[in-house]
Amino acid sequence: MRVFVTRPENExxxxxxxxxxxxxxAIFFPLIAIVPPGRTEPLRAVWLALDGYRAVMFVSGNAxxxxxxxxxxxxxxxxxxxxxxxxxxxxxxxxxxxxDGSQIDSPPPQAAQFDSETLWQQVVGQVRPxxxxxxxxxxxxxxxxxxxxxxxxxxxxxxARVETVVAYVRAIPELDVQQLAMVRGDATxxxxxxxxxxxxxxxxxxLPDQQWRAARAVATHPRIAQAARRAGxxxxxxxxxxxxxxxxxxxxxx
Numbered sequence: 001m002r003v004f005v006t007r008p009e010n011e012x013x014x015x016x017x018x019x020x021x022x023x024x025x026a027i028f029f030p031l032i033a034i035v036p037p038g039r040t041e042p043l044r045a046v047w048l049a050l051d052g053y054r055a056v057m058f059v060s061g062n063a064x065x066x067x068x069x070x071x072x073x074x075x076x077x078x079x080x081x082x083x084x085x086x087x088x089x090x091x092x093x094x095x096x097x098x099x100d101g102s103q104i105d106s107p108p109p110q111a112a113q114f115d116s117e118t119l120w121q122q123v124v125g126q127v128r129p130x131x132x133x134x135x136x137x138x139x140x141x142x143x144x145x146x147x148x149x150x151x152x153x154x155x156x157x158x159x160a161r162v163e164t165v166v167a168y169v170r171a172i173p174e175l176d177v178q179q180l181a182m183v184r185g186d187a188t189x190x191x192x193x194x195x196x197x198x199x200x201x202x203x204x205x206x207l208p209d210q211q212w213r214a215a216r217a218v219a220t221h222p223r224i225a226q227a228a229r230r231a232g233x234x235x236x237x238x239x240x241x242x243x244x245x246x247x248x249x250x251x252x253x254x
Contacts, residue, residue: 002190003250004183006031006199008062008170011089015193015243022247027190029183031199031206033173034062037139037166043070046134046165050075054131054160055082055105055123057151061093063136066167068097077103084123087114087241113221114241116151129159139166172202183207188214191250195220195241197227204231218249 003019003026005012012030019026037043047070050056058064064085077083083099085091085106094104105126107118127133133155152162175183187210194200194217204210212232219225220241228236239249 001025001250001253002027002186004029004186004190004192006193006203007195008032008034010034010065011061011195018243019247019250022243024247024250029179030173031202032196033171034066034138035169035171036066037169040070042165043067043167044072046163047071047075050081050134051078052132053081053134053163054128055084055126056134056136057084057086057119058090058094059086059135059137061089063138063167064090064093064097067136067165070167079103082123082126084119086116086119112240115221120151120154124154124158127155127158127160131160133160133162135162135164136167137164138168138170140169170198172205175206180206184210188212190216191253192217192228192233193220193246193250194218194224194228197224200224200227200231216253218246220246 001024003024005015005019005026006029007015009030012028016026016028058067077099081103083094083104085094085104087106088109091104091106095101105119105123107114107122111118135152152164155162184207187207192203192215213234215233216235216237217228217233218237218239219228220239222238225236225238235253237249237252239245
């Protein structure tokens with residue numbers, strides 16, 4: 001059983017390695033290209049004003065890496081500012097960036113989902129009216145912030161002032177003829193591992209004529225599973241975004 005790992009490059013390579021260690025024929029096939037934002041001045045500006053934020057929420061490990069990659073030499077993470085992470089990969093990236101674990105809030109490892117809703121349950125008690133919270137997220141091809149606004153809406157309802165900065169852009173990858181031919185040949189024989197609805201949208205853009213009724217997918221969140229079904233995938237299995245859970249879901253296909 002061939003598994004197409006569609007995460008961005010850094011995460012995809014790690015997942016391919018770990019899945020192969022479990023005896024799974026995993027293929028590196030990132031469907032989201034992570035590129036720098038067109039303007040980096042806003043990143044440097046918020047770094048110099050970090051002590052004015054109650055918390056900074058990072059949507060992904062890529063958000064962490066690109067945000068810290070633009071840290072001015074004189075800037076330091078303030079002691080009073082919390083770092084919010086939606087999942088274990090983002091939390092690990094914060095630790096690697098030098099943030100003390102006592103300053104990080106994230107869903108517990110045993111959480112059913114790693115998302116904004118679960119994170120909000122952990123941090124809602126921190127927010128007071130008038131607090132400023134910064135959301136560090138990805139942007140679309142035009143450089144505008146892209147993603148769900150659910151957490152921003154909760155923060156605004158709690159009286160917080162919400163600001164957003166784009167740390168990177170999520171673009172459609174450039175695939176060569178050989179890569180596209182491989183996918184067309186194995187598109188419905190393998191299993192697609194999706195951790196983002198945007199990856200599914202990019203796949204449809206790259207292969208607009210491909211039919212997915214006979215294809216199988218593992219999705220690491222119910223919203224992603226819904227996107228896969230809308231795209232026409234015939235069999236979609238939902239899984240927690242942990243290695244053990246994904247392996248169990250893949251093995252369920254037989």
